Amino acid sequence: MSNEQTPNSDLDQQMVDLAEVEDAKLTSDQKSYSQNQLIRRRFFSHVPAMISLVVLTIIAIVAFTSVGYGIIPGWWQHPFRLPRGAELVNGGQPTMFQDGQIFGPHPFGQDGLPRDIFARVMRGTQQSLIIGVVVAFVSSVLGILVGAVAGYFRGKIESVLMTLTDFVIVVPLLVIAAILGNFVREMPFAPFPLAIVLGLATWTGMARLVRAEVLSLREKEYVSAAIAMGASPWRIIIKHMLPNSIGVIIVNASFTVAAVILLESTLSYLGMGVQAPEVSLGMLVSQGESAINTRPHLFWIPGIFILTITLCVNFIGDGLRDAFDPRQQRKGDRRPGLRQILGLRGFAMSQQRRDESVRTAHAQEQRERSE
Amino acid sequence: MSKKRGSETPVEKLSVSNPWIPAVMSLLIPGLGQVVILKQREFGLKLLIAWLVIAIGPTLVMTPLRLSGTQVNRGAITLADTVALSALGIGVLIAAFAAVTAYRSAMPDSDEATAEAAREKPPEAALSFQDLRVSFNTEFSTVDAVKGVSFDVMPGEVVAVVGESGSGKSVTSAAAMGLIPKNGTVSGKVFLSGQDITTMDAAQLRRLRGTEVSMVFQEPMTALNPVLKVSDQLKEAMEVHGVAFGKDALAKGVELLELVGIPDPGKRIFEYPHQFSGGQRQRIVIAMAIACSPSMIIADEPTTALDVTVQAEILDLLRRLKVEINTAIMLITHNMGVVADMADRVVVMFQGEVVESGTAEQxxxxxxxxxxRRLLEAMPKLHQAKPSATAAVEVSEEWPDQTQAEVDAEIAIEAKDLALAYKHRGKAMRVVEGVNFSVPKGEILGLVGESGSGKSTIAKAVLGLLDVDHGELLIRGRNLPSLSRKERKAVRKDIGVVFQDPAASLDPRFPIGEIIAEPMVVQKVGSPNDRKERAAELLEAVKLPRSVINRYPHELSGGQRQRISIARALSLSPSILIADEPTSALDVSVQARVLEMFIELQEQFEFACLFVTHDLAVVDQLANQIMVLEKGRVVEQGHKNQILREPRMDYTKRLLAAAPVPNPQEQRDRREARHKLLAAQGLNTD
Structure with missing residues (x-):
């Protein structure tokens, strides 16, 4: 209601009935925004999230097109595995910005075998992104299902499901992931088996959040109205509850992506995640670490990629949260500005006060003159 | 300084000059500038301390080393001096900025402000608004909430600010406390006991709140901290402002509780808020408000969340306090009855402007x-029997006719010895017991009672949201508890429902058209096109434009949403409608509109209706029969005219006597009559 313009003055004089004024506002208004449009608007005006989105998109496109995926070939000349007759160029050091060339044959350098690090990092980025997205999807579906059923039906179903959730939570995530990861290491179609298995270990947070959300939505009158009109539980969950908790779901899923990329890196670093002929960023870091003194770029480049990707995903999640729930936003005066930090807090206020006093003085003069 | 060392040390000492004095100066200038010129005492002090630590600290710590002056420590000394010197540099920079700021802000103050101050002498009033304007920046545009409001509140006077939602009355009161949110801009002046609030900083405002002005909020449940004892909260209010400490504060707290009419205050002061009833909690909030004897109390809808009988008690209390401690009261309300009961003067606000002000009588x-005029007309009126013989005769003649007609009509809802229970951890708690009623087709049964009387529980049971514990509940002759799931779904086709809260009764993610058509989708009635057509028809029936069909609930006002709720309830043309306080969250004029429409629709669709409400006047306008409930039991039940004009039971009489009317003289008489009635019933009149 507050986003509408107040009716103009002649309208005001005619109408003395609040109901009429409200109805008039409704018909005079042209533009109508749905909830989703409002969220999209807020998200697109969130600067860090938009920058992150652009960066992440570029990384994803480059990662998938450069070395290719599956049978689709890429535009980068070197494969990520050791090609026959590979030569060591520039002693394995990065050729980027060297000898007057921008990229050179091996922009990120080579390792000892010698394999091209650019191709390996791109391949690793592919794997990490795939794992992140698949895990977020699997864990969200599982978590939503468990949480919604537990929250809606309550009673025995809830206590069984929530005990199961608590059980999964108390076992350290890394232990579950390591055991399950070892279990699927021989399976084909890597890294999908690993991603699904990680999804089976990380659904608990989503389940709890969705349950809490459903519990609060249960008390809403529109849900009571739906029950009273004879709607089935599934209709209520799917049509009323999940769309209204979509904010929580999307935000949590985006943070899961970041967390899982890190989890996969940890597992691969420990040697229990993605296995040898395949490449992942965590594995590259662990391989690079042994040569940190001779070839530090082997360690730093994949590390920086992990950092960039998780940061981007986190910023996007932040943007989504602000868009879905603007009340949580930290914005405006709450965040101290440069002037406040420098001890000039009174400046803006005094400026404003002075303007106002001038304005009121003017107004008064005019009034006096007109009288 | 040490003289044992060779020639090196003195040279060193000279080169690293001790930056004490300039550092102190660098602090003093911006710090004092903040304190004196910009009136930011607190922040200026913080600035002083911070720079003291940063600039002088390292030098101070290094002094012993400097005195011993060994070769090893030279590096540390240099570091300390570098820090101090760079701090000094920044300090000078800030001093320059602060000087500019002070210069620029001091300029207009010198001539214009003093002239202005001379022109407008601070008035005598306890609270005075002069051309107050408040606007808020929202996501889409700026909204002017208050557009130039001026009025005074004199000491010992009650001024009622009356208006509906969007009138700016709450924003006006927030401006008086300096509580406007960050996205709002205030212009104009607000004087509180002669001091201008709009130019004060946070620390000054804090000092003022409590001692000069205090507030009583709408919701007594949330105004008190549930984890602290009442004694602690009262003591805190007094200790913060230095009125009394420790045992004195406690003793004064007991006195205050006695003053606001809490029985046995010496013992009860050590209880927690949840151990008090809603009315008592509001009394405690008032006690906290008057703890520091403020000259001004702002009461923002202090009785809206309370039951009528409790409301009357709280109003009695406020009236008594006004006389006893001689404070000014600004009463914000939408209830004209409360205005008539309390106010000396009235300010009527509409869309951010004062449209009329004057004495309550005027x-x-x-x-x-x-x-x-419209506001007064819209207020639902309770037509009570005048103590004349003719009216009584008319009523008693009318009554038997009605019962005759009822027998013929088809019975839509019938309850026989109904008992309902809430299950809590496997234990059932009976909240309704021994209720019998029947609603014939085309009639409205009003369920009246205060909070906790079980009236909404009965509505829930008819809707099938709550299982019947005992007895029979017949919907068009079929007993609801004994039906199978499938049969129940069929029965629900016949029942429409309108809930209380317009904000929560519509799914925010559905467009209006889908909301109205949802019952048809659930019950699989009609094709998508039929449903759309029906939704448009219903929108016209509730007098909203067809174009609303694609809009979303958040774009509509409370009254419009409630009309959508009614349209949804009617989409399957049910023969039964359950209305659970459908208008109690709405403004008076909007409520009048919705009730009018409700009556029209009822005549058109001829549904039987269970109308739950706490407002007797609304029931008078709508219902054919009334059932009065208290604590889950039926107190009195019968035809509207009998209950409202010739109540038999004490409780009904009290309920009727407590409802205020918008006429100061009549209200005064009613008040006295109520006190007499309470005395006759042997109850405490406070």
Whole structure:
């Protein structure tokens, strides 16, 4: 209601009935925004999230097109595995910005075998992104299902499901992931088996959040109205509850992506995640670490990629949260500005006060003159 | 300084000059500038301390080393001096900025502000608004909430600010406390006991709140901290402002509780808020408000969340306090009855402007502005029997006719010895017991009672949201508890429902058209096109434009949403409608509109209706029969005229006596009559 313009003055004089004024506002208004449009608007005006989105998109496109995926070939000349007759160029050091060339044959350098690090990092980025997205999807579906059923039906179903959730939570995530990861290491179609298995270990947070959300939505009158009109539980969950908790779901899923990329890196670093002929960023870091003194770029480049990707995903999640729930936003005066930090807090206020006093003085003069 | 060392040390000492004095100066200038010129005492002090630590600290710590002056420590000394010197540099920079700021802000103050201050002498009033304007920046545009409001509140006077939602009355009161949110801009002046609030900083405002002005909020449940004892909260209020400490504060707290009419205050002061009833909690909030004897109390809808009988008690209390401690009261309300009961003067606000102001008698008896007139007309009136013989005869003649007609009509809802229970951890708690009623087709049964009387519980049971614990509940002759799931779904086709809260009763993610059509989708009635057509028809029936069909609930006002709720309830043309306080969250004029429409629709669709409400006047307008409930039991039940004109039971009489009317003289008589009634029933009149 507050986003509408107040009716103009002649309208005001005619109408003395609040109901009429409200109805008039409704018909005079042209533009109508749905909830989703409002969220999209807020998200697109969130600067860090938009920058992150652009960066992440570029990384994803480059990662998938450069070395290719599956049978689709890429535009980068070197494969990520050791090609026959590979030569060591520039002693394995990065050729980027060297000898007057921008990229050179091996922009990120080579390792000892010698394999091209650019191709390996791109391949690793592919794997990490795939794992992140698949895990977020699997864990969200599982978590939503468990949480919604537990929250809606309550009673025995809830206590069984929530005990199961608590059980999964108390076992350290890394232990579950390591055991399950070892279990699927021989399976084909890597890294999908690993991603699904990680999804089976990380659904608990989503389940709890969705349950809490459903519990609060249960008390809403529109849900009571739906029950009273004879709607089935599934209709209520799917049509009323999940769309209204979509904010929580999307935000949590985006943070899961970041967390899982890190989890996969940890597992691969420990040697229990993605296995040898395949490449992942965590594995590259662990391989690079042994040569940190001779070839530090082997360690730093994949590390920086992990950092960039998780940061981007986190910023996007932040943007989504602000868009879905603007009340949580930290914005405006709450965040101290440069002037406040420098001890000039009174400046803006005094400026404003002075303007106002001038304005009121003017107004008064005019009034006096007109009288 | 040490003289044992060779020639090196003195040279060193000279080169690293001790930056004490300039550092102190660098602090003093911006710090004092903040304190004196910009009136930011607290922040200026913090600035002083911070720079003291940063600039002088390292030098101070290094002094012993400097005195011993060994070779090893030279590096540390240099570091300390570098820090101090760079701090000094920044300090000078800030000093320059602060000087500019001070210069620029001091300039207009010198001539214009003093002239202005001379022109407008601070008035005598306890609270005075002068051309107050408040606007808020929202996501889409700026909204002017208050557009130039001026009025005074004199000491010992009650001024009622009356208006509906969007009138800016709450924003006006927030401006008086300096509580405007960050996205709002205030212009104009607000004087509180002669001090201008709009130019004060946070620390000054804090000192003022409590000692000069205090507030009583709408919701007594949330105004008290549930984890602290009442004694602690009262003591805190007094200790913060230095009125009394420790045992004195406790003793004064007991006194205050006695003053606001809490029984046995010496013992009860050590209880927690949840151990008090809603009315008592509001009394405690009032006790906290008067703890520091403020000259001004702002009461923002202090009785809206309370039951009628409790409301009357709280109003009695406020009236007594006004006389006893001689404070000014600004009463914000939408209830004209409360205004008539309390106010000396009335300010009527509409869409951010004052449309009319004057004494209570003027405004209520002979309103000038059409909006005030409309507001008074819209207020539902309780037609009570005058103590004349003719009215009584008429009523008793009318009554048997009605019962005759009822027998013929088809019975839509019938309850026989109904008992309902809430299950809590496997234990059932009976909240309704021994209720019998029947609603014939085309009639409205009003369920009346205060909070906790079980009236909404009965509505829930009819809707099938709550299982019947005992007895029979017949919907068009079929017993609801004994039906199978499938049969129940079929029965629900016949029942429509309208809930209380317009904000929560519509799914925010559905467009209006889908909301109205949802019952048809659930019950698989009609094709998508039929449903759309029906939704448009219903929108017209509730007098909203067809174009609303694609809009979303958040774009509509409370009254419009409630009309959508009614449209949804009617989409399957049910023969039964359950209305659970459908208008209690709405403004008076909007409520009048919705009730009018409700009556029209009822005549058109001829549904039987269970109308749950706490407002007797609304029931008088709508219902054919009334059932009065208290604590889950039926107190009195019968035809509207009998209950409202010739109540038999004490409780009904009390309920009727407590409802205020918008006429100061009549209200005064009613008040006295109520006190007499309470005395006759042997109850405490406070």
């Amino acid at each position: 405004i209520l008896m002979s309103p000038q502005h059409p909006y005030t």
